[in-house]
Amino acid sequence: MSVAEAVQAGTLPGRVWFYSNYHCNLACTYCLTESAPSARRRVLAPATIIELAGQARRLGFTDLGITGGEPFLLPSLPELLTELAQVLPTVVLSNGTLFTEARIARLAPLAGLPLAIQISLDAPDPERNDELRGPENFAKVAAAVPQLVRAGIRVRVATTVEPDRLDEADHARLCELHRSWGVPDEDHLVRPVIRRGRADESGMGVVFDHSQIPAELTITADGSFWSPFGPTVRQGRLDTDLLLTRTVDPLSRPAEALLALVGGLPAGADAQIGIR
Amino acid sequence: MPLVELIDHRSAPLLLRELFGGDDPGPIVGALAQVPELCLVTLPFVGAALGPSHVPLRWKEIAILRTSALLGCRYCVDAHTVVALDAGLAAEEVATLRCERPDTATFTDPVERALVAWIDEVATGRGPVPDHVGAELRRHLDDHTIVELTVTVGATLLLNRFATALCLPSSPATLQRLAAEGFR
Numbered sequence: 072m073s074v075a076e077a078v079q080a081g082t083l084p085g086r087v088w089f090y091s092n093y094h095c096n097l098a099c100t101y102c103l104t105e106s107a108p109s110a111r112r113r114v115l116a117p118a119t120i121i122e123l124a125g126q127a128r129r130l131g132f133t134d135l136g137i138t139g140g141e142p143f144l145l146p147s148l149p150e151l152l153t154e155l156a157q158v159l160p161t162v163v164l165s166n167g168t169l170f171t172e173a174r175i176a177r178l179a180p181l182a183g184l185p186l187a188i189q190i191s192l193d194a195p196d197p198e199r200n201d202e203l204r205g206p207e208n209f210a211k212v213a214a215a216v217p218q219l220v221r222a223g224i225r226v227r228v229a230t231t232v233e234p235d236r237l238d239e240a241d242h243a244r245l246c247e248l249h250r251s252w253g254v255p256d257e258d259h260l261v262r263p264v265i266r267r268g269r270a271d272e273s274g275m276g277v278v279f280d281h282s283q284i285p286a287e288l289t290i291t292a293d294g295s296f297w298s299p300f301g302p303t304v305r306q307g308r309l310d311t312d313l314l315l316t317r318t319v320d321p322l323s324r325p326a327e328a329l330l331a332l333v334g335g336l337p338a339g340a341d342a343q344i345g346i347r
Numbered sequence: 348m349p350l351v352e353l354i355d356h357r358s359a360p361l362l363l364r365e366l367f368g369g370d371d372p373g374p375i376v377g378a379l380a381q382v383p384e385l386c387l388v389t390l391p392f393v394g395a396a397l398g399p400s401h402v403p404l405r406w407k408e409i410a411i412l413r414t415s416a417l418l419g420c421r422y423c424v425d426a427h428t429v430v431a432l433d434a435g436l437a438a439e440e441v442a443t444l445r446c447e448r449p450d451t452a453t454f455t456d457p458v459e460r461a462l463v464a465w466i467d468e469v470a471t472g473r474g475p476v477p478d479h480v481g482a483e484l485r486r487h488l489d490d491h492t493i494v495e496l497t498v499t500v501g502a503t504l505l506l507n508r509f510a511t512a513l514c515l516p517s518s519p520a521t522l523q524r525l526a527a528e529g530f531r
Contacts, residue, residue, distance in 0.1 A: 281361065297361060308352075314360040316384040324384065332361055 072334070074326045075131025083286060083333055085133030086162075087322075088299045089120045090291040091148070095141040097166050097205040099191075101231065101270035105304040106140045113292040117151045119320070123290060124158045126322040132288070137163040138299055144169070149177040152186055160185035162227070167191065168208060170215035175222055182223030187258070189227040190216060195244035213248070220253035227258040234263045234277050267303040267310065281313055286333045288326055293317070295325030297332070350513045353377030362387060374422070374515040375506065396502035402495050408434045409462060410499045412444040414470040420507035425517040429524050438528065445530075458487040462496065469500045 077083035093113045095106035104110070124135055135155050142148050143165050155161045167190035190212055194200040197209035219226050228249045230237065237245075242261070249259050264276035281297050289296040293309055294317040296302045301313030315332075316325045353374050354360070359367040360383040363376075371377060379386040397411060408431040415423035424445060431441050443453040444463075451463050461483045468476040484493060509515075525531045 311354055311358045311360050311380070314383060315362065317382045318384055328362060328384070 074330055077330055078131050083330055086136050086287050087127040087132050088136040088138055088287055088289040089115055091115055091137050091142045092140040092145055099204050100273060101264045101275050103268035103303045105269050115292045117147055121154055123322050124155050128159050130326055135159045135161040141166055153180045156184035156186040162187045162189050164189045167212040167215045175218055187225040187227050189229050191229050193231055195241055195248055216252040226254050228254050229260045231262055231264055265300050268305055286329055288329050290319050295319050349515055351378055354380040378513050393502055396498050402492055404434045407499050410466050410496050411503045413466045414500050414503040415507050416446045417470045418507040420511045422510035422515045422517055423507050425521050428530055429521055461487050466500055
């Protein structure tokens, strides 16, 4: 079975993720990659991402994702996103704290393209959100999301919580917030903290086996991984347990390695812990 | 201390999990596992080149231990001293292959004398192997055996430099056995 056939059959997820960089202006308590301002940057060159995105489309993948670190710390990210969204529908993950008026203006070409910015917000009030994500995070997100929506850019809001810690009242308040910002319910994701990286150090999150999470091919400066939850960092050391290959170009090399591994899993084995 | 991190079974990459099988398979695999796709093709090759085959294991161990000693690979000399003893080589023969004796007179079988001379030239020589060394080996061995033993020397050279450059450590069990056999 080819990659394209596997994607069409639903055997292989259609999205390819790229870790654009590992550094971040925040240092969230549950961060998978121990990202922080001082983290080693491990930048994946934009030209490499664009080349591999084209290969992904030719192989039969259907979507792209950019994550980090904080991707918007890269000066050329708006231009990179504009190019990627013309290759395949793209989602970029962000902490939402860097959207100055100047940066939002540079994102204008993205309006109308198949691109979404997925911004993290973990609690409906500044105190609890900022305890996890850093000072003034809530206020910055609350300011950025409506501006992005007004600029014609699709925004998704992602809430990452300890399993079973988000009660109905909090969930309802979060939904009121994102609706008031112009983000519809279908663009609000709630997902569990994963016990890897900094979350593992602090005893947070859900423990999982790789077969319980979608096999979304993930490309980093250090190689390819089973999922964006794979290239995690603990005490400054990259985890290799979900490493596929160090070779990422041609993309067919890690894609075929992933396909071989996925072939051994029963249908529907992923998504058991709702990380999609 | 190894120059690079040796991957253990808890960190084994997905493509290699079966290979690790819940244990740590030693420092060569632990280092190679840093590059799973390379590990996957290297190990079968090394296994075929150094492992059991139609060529007598004794000859293969002569090739491996002698090459390793000539290259000064502490890790491979340690490991294959044990393997050579287990393959039935006498302690005096092992000492000779480890270059601890001034000549190779311990080996009296003309086939093995020709083999050791061939190994010495292949492992340490530059340029062509002298004609008389090759001719003497061909008097005793057929072509496919010569080819395989030459590959054994070549694969050993690869591992010698790999293990030496990366400072791979001998296992405590190997060191204990060497001490018990009087090789430390």
